[in-house]
Amino acid sequence: MTKEFILASGSEIRLRLLENAGLSPTVKVARIDEDPIRRSLEAEGVSPRDIADALAEGKAHKVATQKPGAFVLGCDQIAAIGSEILSKPLTKDHAIAQLSRLSGRTHHLYSAAVLYEHGRPVWRFVGKVSLDVHEISEAYKESYVARNWESIRHSVGAYKLEEEGVRLFSAIRGDYFHVLGLPLVELLSYLSERGVLER
DSSP, rough: SSSOEEEEOHHHHHHHHHHHTOOOOOOOOOOOOOHHHHHHHHTTTTTHHHHHHHHHHHHHHHHHHTTTTSSEEEEEEEEEEEEEEEEEOOHHHHHHHHHHHTTOOEEEEEEEEEETTTEEEEEEEEEEEEEEOOOOOOHHHHHHHHHHHHHHHSGGOOOTTTGGGGGGGEEEEHHHHHHHEEEEOHHHHHHHHTTTOOO
16 A cells, blocks of 8 residues: 555554554544534434444544545444443443443444545445343452453443453354454455555
């Protein structure tokens, strides 16, 4: 790839996925305050899927205004039970409460990505994954949060599927990369179709 490729995210897992796929992204974190945007969109009745898409676009747009000649990828992921959006846990008690909310239920992850080129969006995708959570005992919730707090405090729903959090689930329907927060296969397909990536 001759054109600069920028990941408008500080997510280590997204960076690693792109690097493992043979891309060499530059990281430039988009400094946007997501919470008021998300709350405003929620108040307007915007769906979790469309909120993820709007936040991904906001991040890509922010960085693309500074680097119009580059490909800029903005990403966001929303976890929701119905229309209720889950947040990153603020405290250990909040993490336990989130796990209680998820226990024995199905929730959805919406992983959005928007690619900018020449200061405008040229590609977007939102993937949806359905996740069934086992009934979780109080004892396990407490020990899980105590062991994993430093990692899960940065994750919506208080889990990381690529770590011990995988034990919380009885079934997952959808793409693994979408669970990790990046519709990677779809992005690579687009870049290949454009002739940007060799295939």
